[in-house]
Amino acid sequence: MAILEVHDLSAGYDGGFVVRDVSLTVEPGEFVAILGRNGSGKSTLIKAVQNLLANVRGRVVYDSEDVFRMSPRRLAAKIAYVPQLAEPIFEYSVEEIVLMGRFAKQGRLEKASAADVAAVDEAMRLTDVGSLRTKRLSQLSGGERQRAFIARALAQDASILLLDEPSLHLDISYQVEVYGILKGLQKDRGKTIVAAEHNITLAAAYAERLIFLKDGAIAAEGSPGETVSAANIRAIFGAEVDIRENLRTGLPEISLAAGERRE
């Protein structure tokens, strides 16, 4: 049975809907990437399915419960979110950030319980930020910061992880590192992962199913082999590319056909 069902979802901000009539389902333990151009609605969709937007229409069901009727606290126990990487403002330490993931499980005046400490330690171990425990966010590299925020989402103990462009602003080594951690969480921990991603080759290498958005609607959906085609990239992104198979993995890769851009 699907863990997340989206029925005719339209969602957006003050100015109107960005995502229009999207329906999709996510199975437990799946790794799904949502792809599309800037402004196609990837981030909007990721936010809307966890009830973070006020301007929504349609229905989202998590484990047969209506997401739009759940309190933030209840939802936080089911769905964890890794937002787009932002500049930190105050000097919280990595440990303080990860402990914030336990908010929904604690009373407001309670100190961290043994269970909280164990969950925080486990989350930091899985993302390999244990050695950065007392470091401030501003002292971390982009990749380390992203790992700290993934650790915070893991500390929530939710079964599904939603990520908004986890590779944005990261060097290629960190991109691979972050996706490697996500793949490990899926494989070893049975987490369901849904990530908005702009890098098609990266998504094709780690996700089992790709969903392409164009102008807020689903334009293509399926395995990387089925969906990453020159025709699809032309139709969805307006870019002329060649698709090759990776010699080692057999996964599709995009190679640019320089000088042949079309509008």
Added chain:
Amino acid sequence: MSRKTGRRLFWVVCLAVCLAGFLLSVLTGPVKTTPGDLLRFIQSHDRVQAAIFIDLRLSRAVLAFLVGAALALSGAILQGYFRNPMADPFVVGVSSGASLGAVIATSLGFEAAAFGFSGPGLLAFISGLGIVSLVYVLSLRRGGFKVETILLTGIAAGALASALTSFFLFMRSDSYDQAVFWLLGSFQLAEWRQAATIAPWFVLCFVAAIWLAKDMDLLALGDEAAQALGCPVRRVRKAFLVMSALLAALSVAVSGVIGFVGLVVPHWVRILIGPGHRALFASSALAGGTFLLYCDLLARNLLAGELPIGVITAAVGAPFFLYLLHKKR
């Protein structure tokens, strides 16, 4: 030094300095008194000395402490609220709005007192809260409001209120002396009644702020992230805005506009003990109260007459703030 040890050290030092400040406040004034006089008074309960020590001096020290604590707490809340360590009660227009109310009252000769406030104090309180409500309503949009919109609307509304304040001062320059009390702040007219009026509200806001401190930590990393972690963002934001406005408006109503406490104190405390809001709220309140207690001592003793306390807080606060900024780089 770990943050925990740092916090403990901060509390011990701050409490000691604070108690010393209370003692100094009770011992200094126009009538010369010695620690011996105070000891004898505690044993004998002389009536004249009771008037000096308890009614004149202790009431003033308690009020200065409460106002300092309220302003610093208000500033700490707003800095978290706006995710900006430069925010203070001026940015949402409370202070400018309250000045306007006080100046209107003094220039129109509005003296009716109520609820332990003087006429200008009452009008300052009402107009301070009025401006924040206006700013809030103007910032509302379909599907919630943006923090940035509130910030900019607050600055604009504050500027407008300042213009009107200047206008009233210009038109009724005869009320200028009285208006200075409200524009630069003073505890000259301190009474127990005023302390009793604001104390319960301060305690209420303080308890609520501590109760919601973890929520504020989450808000520091973005509204959507905070909600995804389980924080009821809209309700929490509303509660914090009401608290910070109430604290600032109450302070202005009893002592006039006192700048820099709400900006410098939480900023400095955050550098010392870290950004965690539960400790930050409590420590800012303690440090803010202590800071204003000493500023009031200076205001009373630096010159033969009394200086407005806003002059002292700005003169001490601004260089200190520059030092903090410089040190950080």
